[in-house]
Amino acid sequence: MSVRDMYREVILAHAQDPLHSGKLPDATDCVHRENTSCGDAIDLCAIVKDGVLVDLRYESAGCAISTASASMMTDALIGMTKADAAAMLASFRAFLIEHSELDPKLEELDALEGVRQFPARIKCALLAWQALEEILKKT
């Protein structure tokens, strides 16, 4: 597989017009994560109410892979309980690292399959998810 194949249309579309990006004024939790080696950064904010991720927003500076991953992640997880989101995090991580099947609720993120071939880029795809992990640990 070539690098070009990694950049599926869906990924480029999300990267250019990311969903749920921006500030979240009523956020209950915010975390900042950076990939020190490349300088990619994300600020992920959440409104958590009664154990549910009522809303998620982020501001990020990063490559197409990390931006698309944040866009698709928030789109899939908004409205989920924290417990379900934790299960999704585990599923996505296993999908990238152990090449296991992705939970059907994360269907769209399947587009990131090509990233597995490029170990240096896995951390790009995981950046938003690592921020999510911190949020889940909080409250």
Next chain:
Amino acid sequence: MRDVRRDFPILSRTVHGKPLVYLDNAATSQKPTAVIDALDRYYRETNANVHRGLHTLSEAATAAYEDARRKVARFVHAARPEEIVFVRNTTEGLNLVAHGWARKFLKAGDVVLLTEMEHHSNIVPWHILRDQIGITLRFLRVNDDGTLDLSDLDAALEGVKLVSFMHASNVLGTINPVRQIADAAHAVGAKVLVDGAQGVLQMPVDVGALGCDWYAFSGHKLCAPTGIGALWGRYELLEAMDPFLGGGDMIESVRLEGSTWAEPPARFEAGTPAISEAIGLGAAVDYLCSIGMAEIQAEDATLTAYALEKLPQVPGLRLLGSAPQRGPVFAFTLAGIHPHDLSALLDEDGIAIRAGHHCAQPLGRRFGVPASARASLAFYNVPEEIDALVTALMGAREMFANVRS
């Protein structure tokens, strides 16, 4: 300049089925056969520890190691070979001055003047020292064109004991006016340390003419192996400095109660040094002298002019820095494509560029770009490689633009 490409075996390899176009020379340079052979020969014929044995091999290894020091001294026009301290790289050279000189002679409130364009290796050692002994750091600002703002140099130099700055920028390409800054610094009694990492391969370096007190550089950016570099320092200053590491080779005599230190440069070369690498550095310097640094500088100017003509033809490309005095280092952004994606795509075409913050995050902030792409050339690059870069940039742009419709 004669055809030098065949001196570098790696330049004839392919990447993803395409001829390698190596444009990451600011990160590290490629190595000519002369250097590779010198390492090979050393391990086949001469390998032994230096300064320690009376047998034939040790004497030969010591002679070769000290010969390399003489070559490097001549290369930067040092007054004497003992002014060359072998270190691992630029980073270690800069840290050596911070530990060996600044920690000893500076006190709380003394000002160290740096610049906003510095590599992390010329910022972090000073942060560490500030936290330990309370020195004050001040930074010269960078103008929009990538030159240093020297409009109020005299005011910036008030209370300054040390000025430390880069000869040439690894991001903007800017070549700084070392002599001018050094003269102004000396006028207020400050010492001058120059980070020569990007300077040494771009032009003839004469430390006396530059007027600095120390000059640090890495061998690996100078066609030599990794793990070897040099700190040149005026001998009286080296003599006044404390050692950084203690151990074998750096002492005059050791008793249980204490030890006395050897003279420079041995004082700063504790333990078994990077012998083969130093010899490799000597071979690299010989190789570069056989071409001529003035020739190399002229070749760089030709390549720079060509790149400055071609790169702006790519729509959406923004170059960082447009200093009139500059080397062949071009950091840029391309609208709509993150530098990491660009670098990954270009790799498919066999083109090696760097993407990221280039270890100069404060400078990135200054220009409002947390990450950029960087193509950096060396004298063995050719204009056709700039053409290949431009074509690939156009292709990447097209691929990313097509999604929008």
